[in-house]
Amino acid sequence: MADPSDRSFSEPDEEIMQATYRALREHGYADLTIKRIADEYGKSTAAIHYYYDTKEDLLVAFLDFLLERFVDSIHEVETTDPEQRLNLLLDELLVAPRENRDLSVALLEMRSQAPYKEAFSERFQQNDEYIRYMIKAVINHGIDEGVFEDVDAEHVTRALMTIVDGARTRSVVLGEGELETARQAAAEYADAMLR
Amino acid sequence: MADPSDRSFSEPDEEIMQATYRALREHGYADLTIKRIADEYGKSTAAIHYYYDTKEDLLVAFLDFLLERFVDSIHEVETTDPEQRLNLLLDELLVAPRENRDLSVALLEMRSQAPYKEAFSERFQQNDEYIRYMIKAVINHGIDEGVFEDVDAEHVTRALMTIVDGARTRSVVLGEGELETARQAAAEYADAMLR
Numbered sequence: 001m002a003d004p005s006d007r008s009f010s011e012p013d014e015e016i017m018q019a020t021y022r023a024l025r026e027h028g029y030a031d032l033t034i035k036r037i038a039d040e041y042g043k044s045t046a047a048i049h050y051y052y053d054t055k056e057d058l059l060v061a062f063l064d065f066l067l068e069r070f071v072d073s074i075h076e077v078e079t080t081d082p083e084q085r086l087n088l089l090l091d092e093l094l095v096a097p098r099e100n101r102d103l104s105v106a107l108l109e110m111r112s113q114a115p116y117k118e119a120f121s122e123r124f125q126q127n128d129e130y131i132r133y134m135i136k137a138v139i140n141h142g143i144d145e146g147v148f149e150d151v152d153a154e155h156v157t158r159a160l161m162t163i164v165d166g167a168r169t170r171s172v173v174l175g176e177g178e179l180e181t182a183r184q185a186a187a188e189y190a191d192a193m194l195r
Numbered sequence: 196m197a198d199p200s201d202r203s204f205s206e207p208d209e210e211i212m213q214a215t216y217r218a219l220r221e222h223g224y225a226d227l228t229i230k231r232i233a234d235e236y237g238k239s240t241a242a243i244h245y246y247y248d249t250k251e252d253l254l255v256a257f258l259d260f261l262l263e264r265f266v267d268s269i270h271e272v273e274t275t276d277p278e279q280r281l282n283l284l285l286d287e288l289l290v291a292p293r294e295n296r297d298l299s300v301a302l303l304e305m306r307s308q309a310p311y312k313e314a315f316s317e318r319f320q321q322n323d324e325y326i327r328y329m330i331k332a333v334i335n336h337g338i339d340e341g342v343f344e345d346v347d348a349e350h351v352t353r354a355l356m357t358i359v360d361g362a363r364t365r366s367v368v369l370g371e372g373e374l375e376t377a378r379q380a381a382a383e384y385a386d387a388m389l390r
């Protein structure tokens with residue numbers, strides 16, 4: 001799997017991604033059209049089709065873009081302390097989305113379409129793999145340093161991502177308090193397994 | 196909130212629900228029509244409209260029906276041992292759905308529409324409340340009996356439901372192995388918090 005930090009969005013790409021971001025937040029996934037993205041972009045639909053053949057292609061690129069932003073936010077952090085890094089990853093996954101309810105709504109719609117759209121399915125799979133790779137690296141680092149118990153890092157990582165995805169779904173379906181519950185549950189689970 | 200076991204589906208209702216179940220599994224939510232449900236029912240669309248005005252009304256009744264089936268499957272069990280009952284609840288929530296991938300796919304689509312359809316939102320909210328009520332009762336029972344630690348039962352219940360909903364989403368988007376991981380994670384979390 002390619003490191004998303006190897007991929008960088010060119011300037012028009014970046015602008016189209018920002019326009020997609022705004023259009024998704026405003027209209028949701030089902031009502032998203034290239035026309036609406038073009039309106040946010042301030043150019044014609046042809047200007048978007050120059051880069052992306054279909055709405056699906058554009059949305060797959062948008063999922064890359066979200067992963068890249070996530071990875072950037074993690075790379076900015078300087079600490080190498082495993083406990084701090086794990087907390088930071090969980091904060092990025094469970095605290096940051098609180099400001100982005102509309103985006104979470106659109107992403108859940110896209111997730112629900114994964115069984116019907118192979119390109120979405122692949123991208124969600126890859127993004128999940130990449131985030132698990134980051135979490136697992138931190139857990140293994142902590143094990144090597146002797147600050148974490150010698151656990152099955154793959155399993156603990158998947159369990160934490162299950163809590164993250166539960167929070168993502170519950171915050172959309174049931175309300176935002178769910179992210180806070182999940183952040184606490186993730187900390188409790190990590191504590192119980194790793195210390 | 197009404198006890199779903201107070202509500203019983205009449206015979207034609209029950210048949211329409213079974214037809215809805217089959218139609219949802221076959222066509223998914225987006226492509227579901229009253230016509231397709233009527234085909235499974237073996238009667239005209241008018242026969243369905245006699246009971247349900249709209250597809251949305253019918254699907255809300257279908258969510259009731261699913262909750263009722265779930266509650267029935269729990270009521271059948273005779274044990275009052277808190278540990279066994281908690282395990283059983285988690286099995287029903289995380290093991291049983293393995294045979295029902297198509298239904299899980301359709302339910303995730305419906306969940307993703309909750310922000311747009313108030314009737315879905317209310318019903319998912321009520322069903323979640325009811326299941327949390329059952330889990331919480333078991334945890335409180337265990338605390339009273341002295342077999343569980345004196346925890347915040349409300350929080351532990353919500354955390355367990357976060358794992359359940361994470362598994363539901365991940366099994367649709369990423370594959371069925373996720374339910375097994377989640378069942379183990381739920382056991383580990385319950386163990387860490389309650390014992």
